[in-house]
Amino acid sequence: MNAHASRGSIAILGTGLAGMGHAGGATEQEIIARASCLAIERSGLRKSDIDGIITSSLTSPWWVMRMAEYLGIRPRFSDSTMFGGSAFIADLKIAQMAIDAGECENVLICYGATPRSAPSSSRINQMRAELDPQPYEHPYKAFNPVSSYALAAARHMHEYGTTRRQLAEVAVAARKWAQLNPDAFSRKPLGVDDVLNARMISDPFTALDCCLVTDGAGAIVVTSARRAKALHARPIYVLGSGFAHWHRQISCMEDLTVTPAVESGRKAFAQAGLQPSDIDVVELYDAFTINPILFLEDLGFCRKGEGGAFVEGGRIEPGGAFPMNTNGGGLSCVHPGMYSIFLIIEAVTQLRGEGMARQVAGAQTALVHGNGGVLSSEATAILSSVL
Amino acid sequence: MTDLGAPQSAAASACDQRYFGALAEGRFEIPRCLSCGRFHFYPRVCCPHCGSQDLEWAAPSGNGTVYSVTIVRRAEGDYTVVLVDLEEGPRLMSRVVDMPVEQVRIGLPVRARIDAMADGPLLVFTARGEVRA
Numbered sequence: 075m076n077a078h079a080s081r082g083s084i085a086i087l088g089t090g091l092a093g094m095g096h097a098g099g100a101t102e103q104e105i106i107a108r109a110s111c112l113a114i115e116r117s118g119l120r121k122s123d124i125d126g127i128i129t130s131s132l133t134s135p136w137w138v139m140r141m142a143e144y145l146g147i148r149p150r151f152s153d154s155t156m157f158g159g160s161a162f163i164a165d166l167k168i169a170q171m172a173i174d175a176g177e178c179e180n181v182l183i184c185y186g187a188t189p190r191s192a193p194s195s196s197r198i199n200q201m202r203a204e205l206d207p208q209p210y211e212h213p214y215k216a217f218n219p220v221s222s223y224a225l226a227a228a229r230h231m232h233e234y235g236t237t238r239r240q241l242a243e244v245a246v247a248a249r250k251w252a253q254l255n256p257d258a259f260s261r262k263p264l265g266v267d268d269v270l271n272a273r274m275i276s277d278p279f280t281a282l283d284c285c286l287v288t289d290g291a292g293a294i295v296v297t298s299a300r301r302a303k304a305l306h307a308r309p310i311y312v313l314g315s316g317f318a319h320w321h322r323q324i325s326c327m328e329d330l331t332v333t334p335a336v337e338s339g340r341k342a343f344a345q346a347g348l349q350p351s352d353i354d355v356v357e358l359y360d361a362f363t364i365n366p367i368l369f370l371e372d373l374g375f376c377r378k379g380e381g382g383a384f385v386e387g388g389r390i391e392p393g394g395a396f397p398m399n400t401n402g403g404g405l406s407c408v409h410p411g412m413y414s415i416f417l418i419i420e421a422v423t424q425l426r427g428e429g430m431a432r433q434v435a436g437a438q439t440a441l442v443h444g445n446g447g448v449l450s451s452e453a454t455a456i457l458s459s460v461l
Numbered sequence: 462m463t464d465l466g467a468p469q470s471a472a473a474s475a476c477d478q479r480y481f482g483a484l485a486e487g488r489f490e491i492p493r494c495l496s497c498g499r500f501h502f503y504p505r506v507c508c509p510h511c512g513s514q515d516l517e518w519a520a521p522s523g524n525g526t527v528y529s530v531t532i533v534r535r536a537e538g539d540y541t542v543v544l545v546d547l548e549e550g551p552r553l554m555s556r557v558v559d560m561p562v563e564q565v566r567i568g569l570p571v572r573a574r575i576d577a578m579a580d581g582p583l584l585v586f587t588a589r590g591e592v593r594a
Contacts, residue, residue: 209473210503213578214554215533216554217535221531221533221542224531225544228530229529229567232568273534274534276531276532323554325553326503
């Protein structure tokens, strides 16, 4: 396949994490600022070099202006499109378009939240619901977002014979990776039976089929590939990216077993000129255990319906043939409402060979895939340490 | 997460008011496009299939099939949340009632019914046959 002309035109420089797990009383703005300062410093840049900023918030529609003001940045370019949890991977495409067009040079992409130490009040939750009304779903009192994903899992099980044990294997593998990651929140041993026997929330999901609710912030800086070589010893190139959204509410999803990852993945692979067999390490947004199974199929790592069998037998665990979600994922590492910034940061860690106990030997090319809403928006990017 | 019982917020659209207003009067009606002939749900001012604004409200048969189901486990009692495919094409979220939650299966033929709830009329479904293999 011929790669697109814009293949690898931008690269990731520094990354930063802050407030992982429990932010100890700091606000989301404070932990985002800490992660951002770290990312800028590790990029070999000064704050005054940052002329683009992209961020979004589950609560504030004014977020990019608030964060730029807090950090003391007057951006030449900014964006705050709300794609849900997939946003920060979709932002790689937006940043690339802005940088390629000459609108800005160095873009800060950042996100954080503190739902563990400072859970939203019922008043805030009520306000969020009223600002995003779903009058044809709300009356049925689904336990959302869990129930929406549970409906997708139930349909996948019905059509393809996917089992609850296969779903549980996703959570168990995530926990084994988390045990190798000092930044991960949940590190106690976990077995398939523990997942199956946990409290049922919304069939077929128990509490352990669902991602964590933790604090955490992440930030990255991207710039043109040309500048990146001069600024950083190991820039990580964005070879290709793509995003897609097909619906907002689960009742408007056409086929519950096929997500917009089909489209975002196709775009990312086409721009990169690569195929699934070229990928060394995979980071997939695992808000629920069905998600990676759907994405492995939709991104072309296996055929539709074979995702359950694909994750069996330790294949995605440490030491398995298919290293996946190497930080422990949203299931066991970190999940502050929206997660995809952490997928990028983990992939960069792996591609720089800085994964310590969880390092995937020789990892050169990674795929990161983010999900938002209720399988509503999907974003894929292919990252590499070499152009 | 958020537990919102009221079907209509203060900012309910004209379509919402028309739909829930009919439900309150015992009629289940959804929009049908006069240009392409297709039904859609949820109700909009323009057809999501062809873009036409030339729509009418029409009563579907009320028959449908369960496309997917989850059982919501709550301390106050378990209930189903289902997606139902109507015979006319559109899919909607609902609840299957009058049978044990564990027996609500994908493929179950169901029929619409309007229940009066404390916070307004609610479209629910009941079984109208067995799951076909």
